[in-house]
Amino acid sequence: xxxxxxxxxxxxxxxxxxxxxxxxxxxxxxxxxxxxxxxxxxxxxxxxxxxxxxxxxxxxxxxxxxxxxxxxxxxxxxxxxxxxxxxxxxxxxxxxxxxxxxxxxxxxxxxxxxxxxxxxxxxxxxxxxxxxxxxxxxxxxxxxxxxxxxxxxxxxxxxxxxxxxxxxxxxxxxxxxxxxxxxxxxxxxxxx
Amino acid sequence: xxxxxxxxxxxxxxxxxxxxxxxxxxxxxxxxxxxxxxxxxxxxxxxxxxxxxxxxxxxxxxxxxxxxxxxxxxxxxxxxxxxxxxxxxxxxxxxxxxxxxxxxxxxxxxxxxxxxxxxxxxxxxxxxxxxxxxxxxxxxxxxxxxxxxxxxxxxxxxxxxxxxxxxxxxxxxxxxxxxxxxxxxxxxxxxx
Numbered sequence: 433x434x435x436x437x438x439x440x441x442x443x444x445x446x447x448x449x450x451x452x453x454x455x456x457x458x459x460x461x462x463x464x465x466x467x468x469x470x471x472x473x474x475x476x477x478x479x480x481x482x483x484x485x486x487x488x489x490x491x492x493x494x495x496x497x498x499x500x501x502x503x504x505x506x507x508x509x510x511x512x513x514x515x516x517x518x519x520x521x522x523x524x525x526x527x528x529x530x531x532x533x534x535x536x537x538x539x540x541x542x543x544x545x546x547x548x549x550x551x552x553x554x555x556x557x558x559x560x561x562x563x564x565x566x567x568x569x570x571x572x573x574x575x576x577x578x579x580x581x582x583x584x585x586x587x588x589x590x591x592x593x594x595x596x597x598x599x600x601x602x603x604x605x606x607x608x609x610x611x612x613x614x615x616x617x618x619x620x621x622x623x624x
Numbered sequence: 625x626x627x628x629x630x631x632x633x634x635x636x637x638x639x640x641x642x643x644x645x646x647x648x649x650x651x652x653x654x655x656x657x658x659x660x661x662x663x664x665x666x667x668x669x670x671x672x673x674x675x676x677x678x679x680x681x682x683x684x685x686x687x688x689x690x691x692x693x694x695x696x697x698x699x700x701x702x703x704x705x706x707x708x709x710x711x712x713x714x715x716x717x718x719x720x721x722x723x724x725x726x727x728x729x730x731x732x733x734x735x736x737x738x739x740x741x742x743x744x745x746x747x748x749x750x751x752x753x754x755x756x757x758x759x760x761x762x763x764x765x766x767x768x769x770x771x772x773x774x775x776x777x778x779x780x781x782x783x784x785x786x787x788x789x790x791x792x793x794x795x796x797x798x799x800x801x802x803x804x805x806x807x808x809x810x811x812x813x814x815x816x
Binding site: 443550552597598599600602603604605606607610611615619622623 | 742
């Protein structure tokens with residue numbers, strides 16, 4: 433792979449999306465996040481919201497889990513995995529870019545020119561951040577974070593057979609709450 | 625805590641020791657690694673080699689495990705833990721410094737001015753490095769690394785109740801094999 437790709441995995445609410453976008457701006461390369469979802473919409477026919485949830489999170493609750501049973505063959509989630517896998521490989525072949533989430537770190541793991549980044553921060557920092565970014569909900573921000581973390585880790589584990597957030601899976605991991613978003617952008621862009 | 629402390633946790637053979645020492649030189653502050661062991665010798669009366677092994681690794685094999693049984697009260701390892709805990713807290717109170725290994729990241733976890741770093745690299749990189757640094761042994765470098773990793777993780781788990789190498793435990797984790805020792809030194813010193 434001649435192109436250079438940065439994959440940004442992140443805990444929900446840690447600012448990984450913002451960091452990915454700002455790194456891409458700094459380096460003058462595209463950042464795929466919502467754009468990636470649009471590409472999956474075009475190739476799959478699934479709705480964007482469905483892709484946003486099912487393409488990165490394990491189903492929540494027994495009812496959803498039953499609907500995604502594999503006894504009947506590949507699930508929609510499995511089909512989505514294949515489509516997003518192919519799109520991510522195509523993107524990496526086509527151009528240098530930043531890709532946020534969607535297990536891109538795992539999908540591109542054997543590519544030499546891929547920098548794998550993981551962004552996390554404390555529950556307090558993230559809770560404050562998601563309320564500011566997305567507003568209040570019926571359930572507490574801590575509950576929303578715990579639920580998202582669990583489901584994202586389960587999804588990652590299922591499709592990659594690796595542990596999400598294990599330092600050894602990444603070239604660099606950063607605590608965006610303690611180091612600050614600006615510093616994280618500087619470090620990641622500096623490594624490119 | 626007014627002093628600024630950098631703790632460097634590391635996989636065996638990843639170059640964490642070298643990175644810690646070079647960061648300290650760059651910042652003109654002391655680095656505690658072998659010096660820490662000397663301090664523990666003075667306070668405990670244990671031999672340096674014993675401290676080197678027992679103060680960071682879980683016992684290996686059933687015979688050693690039996691000798692360190694807690695049914696008879698605190699083990700030598702427990703005594704060592706208390707001594708090294710107190711010495712590390714004293715150092716952090718006394719001066720800005722770099723501390724390599726010995727669960728210093730956990731011991732100083734509630735101190736505001738502490739930067740927690742974890743250094744790792746792939747089995748191949750580390751195997752090559754330990755043969756170059758410490759020479760060949762009867763058992764393969766991969767076996768030595770696996771043994772050391774396992775025992776260090778078990779020790780860390782026992783005394784801190786946290787998972788060793790989990791990204792969320794550190795402000796920054798770096799793959800020294802992929803990024804290079806020089807780059808790691810630049811980034812860590814730059815965060816001080």
